[in-house]
Amino acid sequence: MTPAQDDHARLEQTAYRKFMDVVAGRRSCRRYDGTRPVPRELIEDCLEAARLAPSACNRQPWRFVVADDPQTVARIRTEARMPALVHPWWDEVPVFVALCARLDLVTHRVAPAVSGIPYYLIDAGIAGEHFVLAAESLGLGTCWIGWFRARAVARILDVPRRIRVLSLLTVGWPATDMEPRQQSRLPLDQIASWNRWNSTREGK
Numbered sequence: 001m002t003p004a005q006d007d008h009a010r011l012e013q014t015a016y017r018k019f020m021d022v023v024a025g026r027r028s029c030r031r032y033d034g035t036r037p038v039p040r041e042l043i044e045d046c047l048e049a050a051r052l053a054p055s056a057c058n059r060q061p062w063r064f065v066v067a068d069d070p071q072t073v074a075r076i077r078t079e080a081r082m083p084a085l086v087h088p089w090w091d092e093v094p095v096f097v098a099l100c101a102r103l104d105l106v107t108h109r110v111a112p113a114v115s116g117i118p119y120y121l122i123d124a125g126i127a128g129e130h131f132v133l134a135a136e137s138l139g140l141g142t143c144w145i146g147w148f149r150a151r152a153v154a155r156i157l158d159v160p161r162r163i164r165v166l167s168l169l170t171v172g173w174p175a176t177d178m179e180p181r182q183q184s185r186l187p188l189d190q191i192a193s194w195n196r197w198n199s200t201r202e203g204k
């Protein structure tokens with residue numbers, strides 16, 4: 001075994017293994033135990049993980065609004081649902097977290113105008129996934145929600161106009177009869193290549 005392989009083998013047994021247990025264990029949770037409250041301390045642990053996320057120019061544009069009081073949660077369930085994909089399982093969701101981002105940061109307005117890359121979306125996505133993975137490590141279920149009425153959520157949660165609501169995260173204890181992972185992933189050779197773009201994988 002080369003020293004590099006030896007290092008790799010050692011890492012496999014330690015931090016990387018634990019990290020991958022969390023990453024591979026996470027799946028979108030759409031069945032919650034609606035009777036079991038989620039302690040605020042656990043949500044705060046997830047928020048702390050989100051707080052440590054990297055961001056363009058370290059501007060940290062993300063903002064989170066946690067809805068855990070029953071009236072607010074009930075309003076989100078009814079007023080933020082979109083037609084077509086109605087998410088009936090929302091009825092059991094005990095906590096919604098609105099993932100928001102500041103739109104008024106100069107760096108996040110000027111830099112994308114030059115590069116064409118909307119950094120605040122990248123930043124918020126990273127922070128949101130930190131939250132989700134922390135939740136997984138604590139045994140909580142989550143689901144990203146992109147199909148919802150963002151304006152309704154902004155109204156219900158009093159989010160000012162300079163802040164954009166980007167996504168909802170549902171949070172709660174998974175129901176005991178959760179289904180196994182449904183969604184497969186593309187193999188590595190279809191999503192990554194070394195040193196140049198691999199055109200042969202396109203269309204697969």
Ligand SMILES: Cc1cc2nc3c(=O)[nH]c(=O)nc-3n(C[C@H](O)[C@H](O)[C@H](O)COP(=O)(O)O)c2cc1C
Pocket residue numbers: 026027028029030143144145146147148167182183
């Ligand atoms: C940005 C984003 C938006 C999503 N929107 C929804 C949604 O509106 N409703 C839903 O049930 N799942 C939603 N999902 C969850 C995806 O369907 C899910 O992550 C994907 O199918 C992979 O499954 P897994 O999370 O169980 O691995 C969303 C995920 C992301 C990242």
